Amino acid sequence: MLEIKDLNVFYGAIHAIKGISLSVGDGELVSLIGANGAGKTTTLHAISGLIPVASGSISLAGEDLRKVAPNKIISMGLAHVPEGRHVFARMTVEENLRMGAYVIRDQKLIAKNLDMVYAHFPRLKERRRQMAGTLSGGEQQMLATGRALMTDPKILLMDEPSMGLSPLLVKEIFSIIENLHKTGITILLVEQNAKMALAVADRAYVLETGQISMSGKAKDLAEDDRVRKAYLGA
Amino acid sequence: MSTFIQTVIVGLRLGSVYALIALGYTMVYGIIRLINFAHGDFIMVGGYTIIFTVPLVLALGLPAWAAVLAAVAVCALVGMGTEIIAYRPVRKKGTNMSALITAIAMSLFLENLAQAIPAIGPNPKVADQIFTAGGFKIGSVTFEYTTVITIVISAVIMIVLYMFTQKTRLGRAMRCVSEDKSAATLMGINVNHTIILTFAIGSALAAVAALMYMAQYPRIYTTLGSDLGIKAFVSAVLGGIGIIPGAVLGGFVVGLFESFTTSYISSSLADAVVFLILIVVLLLKPAGIMGKNVGEKV
Numbered sequence: 001m002l003e004i005k006d007l008n009v010f011y012g013a014i015h016a017i018k019g020i021s022l023s024v025g026d027g028e029l030v031s032l033i034g035a036n037g038a039g040k041t042t043t044l045h046a047i048s049g050l051i052p053v054a055s056g057s058i059s060l061a062g063e064d065l066r067k068v069a070p071n072k073i074i075s076m077g078l079a080h081v082p083e084g085r086h087v088f089a090r091m092t093v094e095e096n097l098r099m100g101a102y103v104i105r106d107q108k109l110i111a112k113n114l115d116m117v118y119a120h121f122p123r124l125k126e127r128r129r130q131m132a133g134t135l136s137g138g139e140q141q142m143l144a145t146g147r148a149l150m151t152d153p154k155i156l157l158m159d160e161p162s163m164g165l166s167p168l169l170v171k172e173i174f175s176i177i178e179n180l181h182k183t184g185i186t187i188l189l190v191e192q193n194a195k196m197a198l199a200v201a202d203r204a205y206v207l208e209t210g211q212i213s214m215s216g217k218a219k220d221l222a223e224d225d226r227v228r229k230a231y232l233g234a
Numbered sequence: 235m236s237t238f239i240q241t242v243i244v245g246l247r248l249g250s251v252y253a254l255i256a257l258g259y260t261m262v263y264g265i266i267r268l269i270n271f272a273h274g275d276f277i278m279v280g281g282y283t284i285i286f287t288v289p290l291v292l293a294l295g296l297p298a299w300a301a302v303l304a305a306v307a308v309c310a311l312v313g314m315g316t317e318i319i320a321y322r323p324v325r326k327k328g329t330n331m332s333a334l335i336t337a338i339a340m341s342l343f344l345e346n347l348a349q350a351i352p353a354i355g356p357n358p359k360v361a362d363q364i365f366t367a368g369g370f371k372i373g374s375v376t377f378e379y380t381t382v383i384t385i386v387i388s389a390v391i392m393i394v395l396y397m398f399t400q401k402t403r404l405g406r407a408m409r410c411v412s413e414d415k416s417a418a419t420l421m422g423i424n425v426n427h428t429i430i431l432t433f434a435i436g437s438a439l440a441a442v443a444a445l446m447y448m449a450q451y452p453r454i455y456t457t458l459g460s461d462l463g464i465k466a467f468v469s470a471v472l473g474g475i476g477i478i479p480g481a482v483l484g485g486f487v488v489g490l491f492e493s494f495t496t497s498y499i500s501s502s503l504a505d506a507v508v509f510l511i512l513i514v515v516l517l518l519k520p521a522g523i524m525g526k527n528v529g530e531k532v
Contacts, residue, residue: 100421148420
């Protein structure tokens with residue numbers, strides 16, 4: 001589905017991503033874990049075209065994403081739930097969801113996808129007329145996720161969905177991610193919460209200062225001594 | 235009593251012109267956080283376009299006000315051109331301060347360019363009668379046609395613009411871009427196109443404002459934009475810059491205060507009162523009358 005080869009990204013003089021390669025297969029849930037500043041978010045931004053890429057290739061179902069304008073990427077079936085939710089605070093919940101389907105012209109399809117999102121997140125339906133800025137952090141995360149699902153994407157990039165949430169809400173968000181995965185959607189998940197990220201994923205990559213230091217089955221990584229010491233606090 | 239009503243009507247007429255111009259400031263500020271100092275000069279561009287096209291329009295057997303269509307087209311092009319040629323490159327490479335200075339430079343450039351064009355030159359020009367002269371009386375209050383048309387057309391334009399931003403696909407895209415450009419990109423919105431569209435609409439409104447202004451005060455000169463623009467800018471800030479209904483409210487507040495000061499105190503104090511109101515409002519409510527921060531929870 002998604003294939004990244006030898007990706008390099010610079011922020012000015014800083015070499016933020018140093019030649020990483022990773023892949024996400026059809027229907028897989030792959031986690032990208034690592035410390036703050038390791039380059040996780042940068043990797044997702046590079047995939048979505050939000051930042052310029054120095055070299056390397058990013059392909060989605062065989063198509064070169066680097067040749068696609070950033071605002072056209074969503075039409076290729078890739079949706080991105082950004083770090084920090086980035087919901088449109090001055091719009092209602094339902095307006096936010098409809099913006100998620102901005103590239104769809106078929107009103108019937110939009111209505112169908114809206115029903116699908118409301119089925120996943122009944123709480124959003126209850127609050128559909130509320131301004132997104134007044135939602136709680138957990139609800140905003142649901143909204144950002146629901147908004148990304150409005151195009152019924154093939155692959156979902158999720159950036160730190162558990163950030164700033166209470167332990168109870170973190171559990172809820174991860175169970176939502178597991179459910180989405182079960183419906184067959186492909187997910188690339190970026191998380192600092194390595195424990196949860198490894199628990200739900202099929203495979204995982206560990207990112208350290210812009211390079212992939214380890215990769216493999218999530219189950220194996222969760223039992224690896226180095227991972228346990230560095231990321232799981234064991 | 236009739237003086238009072240007359241004063242209100244004049245205030246509404248002034249206010250609707252200020253509001254139309256303030257909308258241009260506020261829309262551009264809302265979308266790229268830039269105070270477009272050249273916006274006032276778009277009014278001047280619209281004014282001269284009307285002056286030069288009125289004879290043409292009359293020769294075609296159309297009413298004089300139809301010249302506004304040419305002004306709308308020219309202003310929209312000048313607005314879009316300013317964004318593409320001057321603002322966008324600076325925004326990409328520079329800071330907010332360099333963008334602001336570019337806006338001031340654009341303003342001076344347009345004013346001096348106008349003076350350098352032989353057909354315009356440094357001397358003011360006087361426009362033909364735009365709307366039908368005269369008016370009608372209700373009781374002892376006179377309603378000039380020009381005044382009524384100005385208020386009605388401005389009101390219609392403002393309602394249409396509001397509906398556009400609230401209900402249409404492009405209008406919603408504009409609101410998204412003004413809130414969060416990277417999230418808007420992720421939704422599939424072309425941010426640059428949306429910004430250009432905003433400039434086109436804001437500048438087109440300036441062209442309509444030019445027509446309304448000239449219908450009342452037909453004297454046009456190259457620095458007209460900075461005089462008129464500053465009051466409209468005050469209106470936008472007063473209402474809460476970046477907020478569309480705020481610009482409309484601010485425009486009417488400024489227009490009414492100006493009109494009442496002129497009628498009841500002194501016309502030479504009108505501008506002073508307008509700025510005094512601005513200072514008082516900003517002390518009490520720094521974000522403007524309608525400005526507020528929607529709390530964003532994390």
